[in-house]
Amino acid sequence: MSALGSVVRSGVRGRRVQTLVIALAALIAVAASVLGGSLLVVSAAPFDDAFARQRGAHLSVRFDAGRVEAGRLAASGRADGVSGAAGPFRTAPVVPRSDGPGSGWPMTLVRRGDPGRAVDEVELVDGRWPARPGEIALAAGSPIPPVLGASIAFPDLPGGPALTVVGVARSVTDTADAWVVPSQMPALTAPGDDGEGDGSGGYQMLYRFTEAATAAQVSSGVASVTAGLPRGAVLGRQSWLTVRESVARDTSVYVPFLVAFGALGLVMSVLVVGNVVASAVGTATRRIGVLKAVGFTPGQVVRAYMGQALVPAAAGTALGVLTGHLLAVPILAEAGEAYGTSSLGVAPWVDGVVVAGVLGLVAVTAWASAWRAGRLRTVDALAVGRAAPAGRGRRAARAVGRLPLPQPVALGLARPFARPARALAMGTAVLFGTVAVTFTVGMAGSLGRVMEARAHDAADVVVPGPRPGPGPGGARSDGPPRVDPALVAGAVESTAGTARHYAAAKLRATVAGVSGIVDVVAFTGDASWGGYAMVAGRWIERPGEAVVPTPFLAATGTRLGDTVTVNVPAAPVTVRIVGEVLDPRNDGRQVFTDASTLAAARPDLSESSHHIAVRPGTDVSAYVGELNGRLAQWGVAARAGGSGGGSDMVLTLNALSVSLTLMLVAVAALGVLNGVLLDTRERVREIGVHKALGMTPRQTLATVLTSVAVTGLVAGAAGVPLGMLLHGWVVPTMGEGAGLRFPGSVLAVYHPAEVVPLAFGGLVIAGLGALLPAGWAAGTRTATALRTE
Structure with missing residues (x-):
């Protein structure tokens, strides 16, 4: 192994806490980004593939058979902008009866002699297409279980016709619930309704347009094909974009939520890597001088410290990609099954973009922090110690000393002013941890309100x-x-x-x-x-x-x-x-x-x-x-009352948010641990002096813990409003992804009784991070501490 590789390996092994922090931060950023990006890209892929394969209809329109004749509708297929048309097909609303679930559910039945080819080629999933009267093909997903050979009766129609299921088919844009041959339709319509009668039935036209990528283009097509028709002739219409949005809705609702956590993870990664590398450079100045003295060039020194950040980041990235894939596949499985896609995976280019982006950010951040190591002169590096510059923070120490506080507490409160950059880095980590907790609490409250609205269970x-x-x-x-x-x-x-x-x-x-x-x-x-x-x-x-x-x-x-x-x-x-x-x-x-x-x-x-x-x-x-x-x-x-249930999507979102939040809080706490650990090791001799003068282990513990108290309180107080702002953006965006608009009650979920404890959450995160270094400092023997340089 080369000398540079040995230095990198030694740094990674020697700084286990820093290595874990970088890896975990990268894992969160990559997992959330891969999951969000893949859902955004792949969610509509099954529909798009099926739509292209079946030449799906950009627009399906149902017309009143009593207001417009079939010949005039057929001519609409030659209107401007129409690239293909199918129909008119006779339609009828019917209420079937069968020996099983779904009986009595109304359905739209369409007369169609064959599956078609030019527009909306109906794909046979099982069986065959109806060839004679008395046969019917059910749509996949029909309320009546599509069992071949089953009999479906229509007792409300004259003669009570019964049809045998001979096929199961799928129209990509859901143009019908079932299909029969043309000669079967008269028996399934009301008396006297032969297509020009009372309108209990109707006509269906299917269109493809030269341009239909946007809602405006589809609307223009609607105006073209309905121009000149009698008023009231159009009973309803359906755009392929509406169906596509509905298909992607269940997965796209996750995207804003995951984008928020992905962004938090990326920012945390940059902050953690920058802080860890800068701290490593600051505490290893003497070692850098030794490396340069034995022949390392400035570029090699910079690469050595960049490598110490990139190695754990690469490991976290690999685990993040795997985690993102494992989370994405179950969410996409239902959409793939609905359109006959055997499996859905994450697009390789999504992995590539996320991995390159995260590792690129880590590399740039590590280079910026390690650049100082390359510029240090060898003599200066060998001469400089690792203690904080003398005199820094003395004003703050004198000001705090005048307060009526125990001396160990006063020493701890003044400590952040001796290393303001390190305190700022720890505070920023706590800030984002508090943002994540606040956002998750608000998310859970909003989803609970949505479930209450869904259950309609206000009755006693x-x-x-x-x-x-x-x-x-x-x-x-x-x-x-x-x-x-x-x-x-x-x-x-x-x-x-x-x-x-x-x-x-x-x-x-x-x-x-x-x-x-x-x-x-x-x-x-x-x-x-x-x-x-x-x-x-x-x-x-x-x-x-x-x-x-x-x-x-x-x-x-x-x-x-x-x-x-x-x-x-x-x-x-x-x-x-x-x-x-x-x-x-x-x-x-x-x-x-x-x-x-x-x-x-x-x-x-x-x-x-x-x-x-x-x-x-x-x-x-x-x-x-x-x-x-x-x-x-x-x-x-x-x-x-009050027994309304939840939903799988809500349970999944809550589980994801809690998991990602716990990881972000862990990163924030480990960031604090890293900073306090470095600070404690720098002050080990000072701690030994305090112990020699009579400071007890409990007082030492209090000194270290209070050194992060102000940082935790300030970061927590700032993180709560930021988390509320994030919640106010993400939740409505998720609603739009689900095709819903939320009332104000869904967003107004933060109560004063909850906001104050959330603000103290920053103090809790900082305390958790400082607990281990504080215990180490309290347990260090006085003689050992005094001998440490």
């Missing part, structure tokens, strides 16, 4: 509705039986202590422009107090009004004040959107309205759940017991 008492069981035909087997909601409401009103209550029934419907099933929640009574967090607008006040989540507005291209038609079983219902609510369930595909709005559709409300608020001072347990006595005759039971 709940009477659950029946839950679908595994029995044939969707029979209920593991929940309360069906019961007239009016009977339950009467029992609730007659129970002493009832303040207010409402019932909620969930229906399943479809909405043009929104892929998949839309949940329609119909309320009987005022539900505004039920825990629904309003983002904009107001709650429902009269029939015909509805409140919807943010993703619903984005998917349908609507805003507050617009109307939308909801295809519930039996009859379509038009509602006016008056409010925007925070609700991430079912990807935001929900509509909240009053039960009277759906009167024309004659909804089945027997599955309603009942939510009750009791009067102040009422014993909830006693109330539940009395109410259950009234409900027992119908076989239903009430329970106390």
